[in-house]
Amino acid sequence: MDKTEAFRKDPSYEFLNLANRYKDTVSFGIGQPFHLPPGEIFSGIKPSEKDVSSYSPALGLPELRERIAEFLSQKYKADLKAGNVDITVGATSALFMSMLLLVKDETNVYIQDPGFPMYRDVASFFGGRVTYWRANFNDGFSWDCQLEAINSEGGVVVINFPNNPTGTAASREMMECLSEASRRKRFFIISDEVYEDFVYENRHFSVLEFPELLERAVYIGSFSKTWGLAGYRLGYMVASAELIEKLENVAISMYGSPPTYSQLLALKALDYGLGWFEKVREMYKANRDLLVEGLSRIPGVEAYRSGGAFYVFPRVRELAKRLGARNSRELAIMLLERLGVIALPGDAYSESLGANHLRFSFSLPREKILEGLNRLKSWPKPFRPFSPMAQRNSPPATKQTFYSLQLANHVSTSRIIVEGLVKRYGGKTAVNGVSLRVEPGEIYALLGPNGAGKTTTLKTIVGLLRPDSGYVLIDGVNVHADRARALRNIGYVPENPVGFDYLRVREFFEFVASLRGIPRDDLRERTKKYLQLFQLEKFEDSFMGELSKGNLQKVLVVSALLHEPKVLVLDEPMSGMDPESQIAFKEVLREHAVTGGAVLISSHMLDTVERFATRVGIIADGKIIAEGTLEELKRKVEARGDITLEQVFLRVLKGV
Numbered sequence: 174m175d176k177t178e179a180f181r182k183d184p185s186y187e188f189l190n191l192a193n194r195y196k197d198t199v200s201f202g203i204g205q206p207f208h209l210p211p212g213e214i215f216s217g218i219k220p221s222e223k224d225v226s227s228y229s230p231a232l233g234l235p236e237l238r239e240r241i242a243e244f245l246s247q248k249y250k251a252d253l254k255a256g257n258v259d260i261t262v263g264a265t266s267a268l269f270m271s272m273l274l275l276v277k278d279e280t281n282v283y284i285q286d287p288g289f290p291m292y293r294d295v296a297s298f299f300g301g302r303v304t305y306w307r308a309n310f311n312d313g314f315s316w317d318c319q320l321e322a323i324n325s326e327g328g329v330v331v332i333n334f335p336n337n338p339t340g341t342a343a344s345r346e347m348m349e350c351l352s353e354a355s356r357r358k359r360f361f362i363i364s365d366e367v368y369e370d371f372v373y374e375n376r377h378f379s380v381l382e383f384p385e386l387l388e389r390a391v392y393i394g395s396f397s398k399t400w401g402l403a404g405y406r407l408g409y410m411v412a413s414a415e416l417i418e419k420l421e422n423v424a425i426s427m428y429g430s431p432p433t434y435s436q437l438l439a440l441k442a443l444d445y446g447l448g449w450f451e452k453v454r455e456m457y458k459a460n461r462d463l464l465v466e467g468l469s470r471i472p473g474v475e476a477y478r479s480g481g482a483f484y485v486f487p488r489v490r491e492l493a494k495r496l497g498a499r500n501s502r503e504l505a506i507m508l509l510e511r512l513g514v515i516a517l518p519g520d521a522y523s524e525s526l527g528a529n530h531l532r533f534s535f536s537l538p539r540e541k542i543l544e545g546l547n548r549l550k551s552w553p554k555p556f557r558p559f560s561p562m563a564q565r566n567s568p569p570a571t572k573q574t575f576y577s578l579q580l581a582n583h584v585s586t587s588r589i590i591v592e593g594l595v596k597r598y599g600g601k602t603a604v605n606g607v608s609l610r611v612e613p614g615e616i617y618a619l620l621g622p623n624g625a626g627k628t629t630t631l632k633t634i635v636g637l638l639r640p641d642s643g644y645v646l647i648d649g650v651n652v653h654a655d656r657a658r659a660l661r662n663i664g665y666v667p668e669n670p671v672g673f674d675y676l677r678v679r680e681f682f683e684f685v686a687s688l689r690g691i692p693r694d695d696l697r698e699r700t701k702k703y704l705q706l707f708q709l710e711k712f713e714d715s716f717m718g719e720l721s722k723g724n725l726q727k728v729l730v731v732s733a734l735l736h737e738p739k740v741l742v743l744d745e746p747m748s749g750m751d752p753e754s755q756i757a758f759k760e761v762l763r764e765h766a767v768t769g770g771a772v773l774i775s776s777h778m779l780d781t782v783e784r785f786a787t788r789v790g791i792i793a794d795g796k797i798i799a800e801g802t803l804e805e806l807k808r809k810v811e812a813r814g815d816i817t818l819e820q821v822f823l824r825v826l827k828g829v
Contacts, residue, residue: 180294188505192515199545200515201464201533204337206401206483208453209642212595212602214441218434229433231424232417233260233409237436240443241409245394249381256414257387259424260431264367264395264408269295270420270427271363271391271410272329276301281328281360285316287338287486287523287530289365292331301329307525310488313477314339318350326359332380333365335372338522338532339486340461340479348378355389362386367395367408368482370450373458375480381411388413396435399450400442405435452608456592457483460535460542467546468533483536486519490529500528512548539590540649587612588740588771589634593643596626596633596795603629605795606643611740611788616762616772618786620779620822626795627775628668631744634773635665647740664733668744668775670725674718678709678728681717682735689736696735703731706757722749730758734765741765743774747781759785783818791825799825 189202218225232238238255246253261267268291276282278300284292286305296303308314314336332351334343355362364380380390392411397403410417424430461478465485468476473492479485489501498504502518509515519530535542589611596604604626611617621627632638634645636656645652650659673681679700686696704710707727712720720728726749733741741762747755762772762785776782782789789806791799799809803818810824 180298188502188517188521189515191506192509195509195513198509198513198515199541199548200537201535201542201545202515202517203534203536204484205403205536206398207536207538208401208456208593209595210401210442211445211449211606212597212641213605214438214445216600218437218441225434225437227433229260229430229436231421231430233258233431234433234436234440237440240440241394241411244443245381245392245411249379251381251387252384253381253411254414257411257417259410259412259417259420260436261408261410261424262428262431263406264365264393264397265291266427267391267393267408267410268292268363268365270423271393271412272296272299272301273423274416274419275329275361275363275391283328283330283360285331285333285336286525287314287336287519287527288331289333289337290521292333292365296329296331305525306330308339308341310526314341314479314486316341316347318347318354328360329363330355330360331363331365333368335368335377335479335481337368337482338484338517338519338530340482340484342372342375342480343378344375345378348380348383352380352383352386355386360389362390363393364390365393367393367398369394370399370447371454371457371483372481373454373461377481391416396439396442399447400439402435402438402442405432405438407431407435407439449606452593457535460537460539461485463539464533464535464542464546467542467549471549483534485533485535486522486530487533488529489531493529501531502528505531508549514545514548538644538646538651538654540646540651540654543649587646588615588648589617589773590646591630591634591643592645594630594633594640594645595642596629596638597641603795604633604640607792607795607797608643609790609797609800611771611773613739613769613771614766614787616766616774616785616787618782618789619773619775619792620777620782620789621775621792622826625792627792628744629795630792631742631773631775632667635663635742636660661736662739664736664738664741666726666729666733666741666743666746668748670729674716676717677714678717678720679713681728682732685732685735691736699735699737700731703734706761707731707754723751723754724749726750727754727758730761734761739770741770741772741774743772745776746774747776747778755781779819779822780817786818789818791822793826 192198235255237260238258241258242253242255245251272295276296276299280301281304282296282301283304283306286307293303306316308316335341351362362380366379369377369379379392380386381392393408395408396405465476465478468474468487471492473495474487474489476485476487489504493501493504496504496507498507502520505516505518516531516533519532520527522532587610591607591609594604594607607630619627619630629638633640636652636659639653647659648662652659676684682696682700704713709724709727712724726746730746747758750758766772783803788802790797799806806821807816810821
């Protein structure tokens, strides 16, 4: 027999290869994170240095093995040593080597259904006899922890919590039951826990929390999911020292050693810690709620709120039947061909349930989820209308209930969303993880000393600079993925305008109108309004290069307002303006906010900003160090009495 026949063609990869032939698709198929790790972990490691380019020991760098043992011991209150840890080339290598150790001809191997197809293939490759441990969909994809399928002693049980593709997270009761069953029936557990940090309502329960399991369990972890380092191919396994010792020669024969650069990166990541990840988890949780709410509105789709990972596995049997599709594979092809929406057929993950299910990943930007759901609502009719404005404080759904979220009638979405923005110039990090939101009706002032990162942040927000990580959404549109579309809703005033010196003011406005597609009559009406407001009528035929600093700023403000954008991004817009013009400018901002617009403004004129800003963010060394209303910031610095924004600003910078 050809041993490679054990590795079946993965239906999910087969389908994704088919999908690659199509353009303009929205993919819910991808199974890797879309967030990026903190930029700091990449600094200081030079690939050209000898200790980076050399081989490491086959089981991994001793210091990384020790650090992982410490990290997991602290995380799960375990007692692990470096000898319990093997560093591998991705988690898939760890799974392969685990089964090499534990699975022989005719070994009973029990695998979750639905589950990751690789478990079945590798077990078959080593001669194992696969039995499926089936979930109950009507109970929100739960597994019977009594393991009635295991009717003989010995064997191997492969578990994956949170589960791919269902997103089911393990409860403490489940893990305690498995531990007891393992002791009683004397089977080994291989626990794939690569999604351990993607748990949303409760917390993850690991095999490592049960000391009695260490001699009968293998834990598999990875730097691909939590840390977003999938391309660096680094995983690890934890087991008894006796099992780990047997793997050294196996590792030498399989891949020699894990990549040294990736291991040094992992060391820096562990030293940096996971404090940053809470915001990432909240982002994925919001994506999950958005996707499940949208899917639940489609007649014939039964969607539940998964507890972990970044997948949902809705039942689509009635939808497929209504559309004439015989199974989920035919339905997936319909969605791809007619809508450009990619969802993976369930038969890749389940032989018993797969024909009636699709797997959707929510590991993609929010605006892509919205686009995909809006495509789904458009066909076939009748789809219930979908709205992106999900209720923010939805009650938790239990695993026994399907998730059906009623939308509030009037819930606003953020005009500006900045998430985890990082921008570097060479070795200098100018913007370091900036996240902020500006809601309709808000005037958000970004304040900071010189060199704090204000201008770089604003330039990145409007798409003039591309971030090294993070993203920016303007009214739900990713600025760096679809800049032309995003810019339709942005009015921008730069700190240091250049060019246009030889255009007259009137010609400059006509130039802007031609770029923005503003009708001539609208241009005439709007320029008349703003020229009068800012007392610029007599300068209409002046050359831009002849204007004073203050008048030039007013012209630029007018140009940003001409196309009536919903979002204004203004970098030191009042520089050089006289007091009367500043008053007019403030009235323009207030009017813009009252009509549902949003303003993000940077300024050193704190006394003026104090009079109109509804919220303030203070940035220093590229990071937002304080944020809130003036009253909230006063409480932050424990200020009492009549204190100005300038005084609050100085106290925040000094850490008072």
